[in-house]
Amino acid sequence: MLAKRIIPCLDIDDNRVKKGVNFVNLSDVGDPAVIAAEYERQGADELVFLDITATNQKRSTMIDVVENVSRQVFMPLTVGGGIRDVQDMQKLLKAGADKISLNSAAVANPQLIQAGAQKFGNQCIVVAIDVKKDQKTGQKMVYTHGGKQSTELDAIEWAKTAVTLGAGELLITSMDKDGTKSGFDLELYQEMAAAVDVPIIASGGAGKITDFIDVFKKAPVDGALAASVFHFGELTIPQVKGKLAAAGVNVR
């Protein structure tokens, strides 16, 4: 049986992991390759690297990061942030990325999804969607630019469009839950999973082990992504996987 995936996410700024990672045994807590290797040792199923570099001059360093990590870490790597065209995708894939994650650029230019999927295959193209509930209408809306910019797009409709255009996977972040450590947005993932038939990665809200159990038990998601709970050592991947297995969730 296919295992449910646990996916740590690393924010990269100018070649370094942005949020300090709190593993006592690491020599360099800012080195993406060192941290990636530690997560591989812990049993992470996949890693997501998000380029949050603010300036364009420093952008190309992401290729070096991917190149360097993929020489030492042998698991699936997804790379996102600032990817504008098929050439950007090709460079990152050649450097060792397995999947490309598109967010704001796909909203601005949906044909980018199609172009990427046609050239590299649907399995290569992840569309990341940041979702926030409109307090008045209750509608789930798409935000871009790291959640700073609102759009007119309904999240469920955008997810369907992205899949039709060739997205092979969706990485759905609940902005309402992100950073709260109060659990994943189960209703959002139930609704998403009913609307599309590609794998869904849940992101935002992980705080306790039971949050992971809940999201896998109550919504048909394929993976759960988390950053700070793993980075700061509040939870380890073996702890989470141990409890998931005990709860009857198939993990590696």
Place this chain on the structure above:
Amino acid sequence: MITLVDYDAGNTYNLQKAFAYLGVETNLTDDQDELLASEAIVLPGVGAFQSAMTVLKAKKLDTTLQKAATAGIPLLGICLGMQLLFDTSSEYGITEGLHLIPGNIIELPAKKGFKIPQMGWNQNNLLQPDSEFSLLEDEYTYFVHSYYAKCDPKYVVSEVEYSVNVPAVVQNKNVFGMQFHPEKSGHIGLEILKTFKERVVVK
């Protein structure tokens, strides 16, 4: 030396990195003489069956690989590279493969709860305990594919369950295929590549 077939196949760089990490020297080439003189050949591949066969034929590598297999050179196909070893594929119409392992490549059945492509880590069920790759027993390896091999179980070394039994490792004498990506399967993936080098290639 282990030779990787150079035909714009996709996962070549990551495979080279995995072998390099293991200290195993590889040579990436499409030169027929170099391929036939190598200790072992690895056929990588990501993408569509038909276009891959078109490129192999254009470079006359189809006959080279068949000659190499007949000459007893260990040959390992990975992912699409594994699928190419079979007789035919039904991806975008029927396309002939390399005919090195009897069987056909067909689409994974559409079934509720089993998304296509199969993408992620699945657990190997070892069918041939005497195989060089018996270390795979109960281990999870990383899969990304929409088509799978339908063949006589005698060629199946290990399989995974995904609505149907999907051959994960296949073998016909000196010809081996892996549907998963050993170069993306963490520690066990590296062990498998090492086993290929140490136990298959040395023989």
